[in-house]
Amino acid sequence: MVSDTSRSEPFKSLLQLTATDQSTEERLLKAIDVGREYLGVDNGVLSYTGEGRYEVVETNIQTGPYAQGGVVDLDGTWCRHVVESGEAIGFADAAETEYRDDRALEATGLHCYVGAEVTVDGETYGTLCFSDDVPRDDPITDAERDFVSVLARWVSTELERQKHYAELREQNERLDEFTGIVAHDLRNPLSGAIGFVELAQERVSGQTAEFLDRVRGALDRMESMIAECLILAKEGADVGERSSVALEPLVREAWDTVRTRDATLTVDVAPETAIVADEMRLRRLFENLFRNSVEHGGPSVSVTVTGDADGFAVADDGPGLPPAVEAALTAADAENVKSFGLGLLVVQRVVTGHGWDLAVDSADDGTRFAVSDVNAAEPVHEALRSD
Structure with a gap:
């Protein structure tokens, strides 16, 4: 049954939810109920959309592919439009909009949809969406779309708070x-x-x-x-809160702070490339990688930095890492990493602290450190459940 308060005063319901002493899961489910009741639809879903998948984190749906823990192809969902644009979208009847021939209509069977982006520490985490398998009589208003956006920001803040705790x-x-x-x-x-x-x-x-x-x-x-x-x-x-950091100038600043002797640096990064990160720690990552290349590759080693919006890499033409250290870095084995110097352990900590992925490829003719998923939010719900 739809609550009169939730429908007529949704912000009051949200304020009451903020003041409650409940678990993260309870608060997220209640937020979903607030949105469903306000919009007058059956379904509400909080999703994680990393790595091209659509994973249901919290929902009121009890069975089927969109029940909690369900995973489907993101490309077959309405939410892909939200992820691609970063903007809230909504319609009462897909058949009467430009989405009438969209593959999501057949894949989901949902005719009514409203969804907004959820972010964690400035990075796209997923979506908060509300839907129904039958069209809604009244059109989706701007006020309703705006409220779903506000509710999605509230969910974003809740996920960030619990993650940091x-x-x-x-x-x-x-x-x-x-x-x-x-x-x-x-x-x-x-x-x-x-x-x-x-x-x-x-x-x-x-x-x-x-x-x-x-x-x-x-x-x-x-x-x-x-x-x-x-x-x-x-x-x-x-690392908590992050900001957009221009990669190319930061790389050159880090190089200038390291005693590089006769080493040379090549930077192949587009000027507009930015990374969502803690700027100070990102600089320390590069400083330690540069110092490692010079100390173990020799005074005339050549270092190359490449990067784009998805990640970056630091490569040198030195003699390579011992196999045990390469394996320890890839496996995040701190004890063995420390055996080769604390600088590489700093690199590992900065990477894991941001929730990024690190790959190390080392041979006799050089070593390459590649960091990926730099602008993709972590699946925070997995860490929260393990607690």
Whole structure:
């Protein structure tokens, strides 16, 4: 039965829902009910549309391919129009619109449809849609379409909030993992060693001074490694809110901050290419990949960066990675990655913190790090259910 309040005062219903102390699943289902009752239709679905599939995350539908957990081809749904355009669409009777011959009509059997985009941290997650297998007598109004858009934004915020809460626990565990090592076991004795080396450098010359310069260089590298440990502890988990970052200038800025010696950089990235990311951490990813190429590929190594809206890659013509490290990076095996240096572990943490995919291809004539799915939202509902 349709609630008079939900139909006449939908924003009041949404406000009441926001104030309730319920689980994520309960709140999402209630939001679907609010939309169904307001529009006067039978079906409401929250979907995940990553990787070209249409997965039903939450719904009131109990059976069939559109019940919870159902997966169908996105191309056979009305929602593909929302995903492609990023705009809300709606119609009371598909047969009376430009969609009369659309393949979704036959595939779904749904004549009435209203849907809007759901995003997570600025990236397309899926859709929130309402539908019926019979046409609605009254046309879909602009106000109804706008309300579905508002409801979709509310769902987006709810998914983001729960995602960040769940991943905050993981971040705290990583902080505990590194804090003790950095604060007590590394930094204190290192400070003393640097101080004594500086005193000795003031009193010697010749070959002894050269040896001390090398010692100081090694201590400086240790200090840099400690800073990387802190990055892993404080910034290795979910990155939270992101922004659109122009890729090409960021790559060149990162190169300029690294001691590249005689190495050369080639950037094959279109000027308009942008990545939705945490800018500071993305820069650190490139800095560590560049540093790794120079340190292990030699002072004259050639580095090439390619990229587009779907991902980017950093390749060099150095001697390649040990097979165990390549396998550990691909499998996100932190223990074995650390054996080759904390810089690569920073790279791995930045990638996983964004929810991106990392592929590593290494041979005798070079190594290529490829990051993909950079502008596609994670299937957040899977992580929430595992909690």
